[in-house]
Amino acid sequence: QSALTQPPSASGSPGQSVTISCTGTSSDVGGYNYVSWYQQHSGKAPKLMIYEVNKRPSGVPDRFSASKSGNTASLTVSGLQAEDEADYYCSSFAGTNNFVFGTGTKVTVL
Amino acid sequence: EVQLVESGGGLVQPGGSLRLSCAASGFTFSSHWMHWVRQGPGKGLEWVSRIKSDGSSANHADSVKGRFTISRDNVKNTLYLQMNSLRAEDTAVYFCARSGYSSGWYYFDYWGQGTLVTVSS
Secondary structure, three states, X not given: OOOEEOOOEEEEOOOOOEEEEEEOOOOOOOOOOOXXXXXXXXXXXXXXXXXXXXXXXXXXXXXXXXXEEOOXXXXXXXOOOHHHOEEEEEEEEOOOOOEEEEOOEXXXXX | OOEEEEEOOEEEOOOOOEEEEEEEEOOOHHHOOEEEXXXXXXXXXXXXXXXXXXXXXXXXXXXXXXXEEEEEEOOOOEEEEEEOOOOHHHOEEEEEEEEEOOOOXXXXXXXXXXXXXXXXX
């Protein structure tokens, strides 16, 4: 199972928006509405930000939103804040009891 | 408060074995599917294994199939990963993660801090 493709980096100034893409295939992202997104600060454990394509767990700011079209999912962080600087990973159920993660995107707040 | 605390990592020679543990608290452990996810040094996340809430079913990534075995003890509220025939490419921080449930058990809603496994001679 190949990793989902994410851009290595993305950046924006405070208050701006940044969108991260996550491209898979019809066997994972395109085949199921089970895409989730995780934020990982350096040296820390990942944190769930989005599940089932566009659902936000309680406690996650509504500045974080997500969607999916075909084989590509996207995460948008609006109103960028300094604490949003982190690595972001998408994940998808990939059928036959497998899961796959994205390659990761480092978000920098300029 | 949900807590997941991994232990058992360390330095092991290629071909050796190690057993990781993950002690869970703050939730009904026996009600949740559980996973192991690893992250190589400077690399991304890689799903390793998952086990059903009652332990009756388990799955492993192709990269570890036949070498790693996930298991659980719902009395001790502990998740395990038995790792055999270890290779250099298994070097990673190993996280245990709880599966959250919405329309299925398809995301990871809580993570431990991880335990480092280094495979080297």
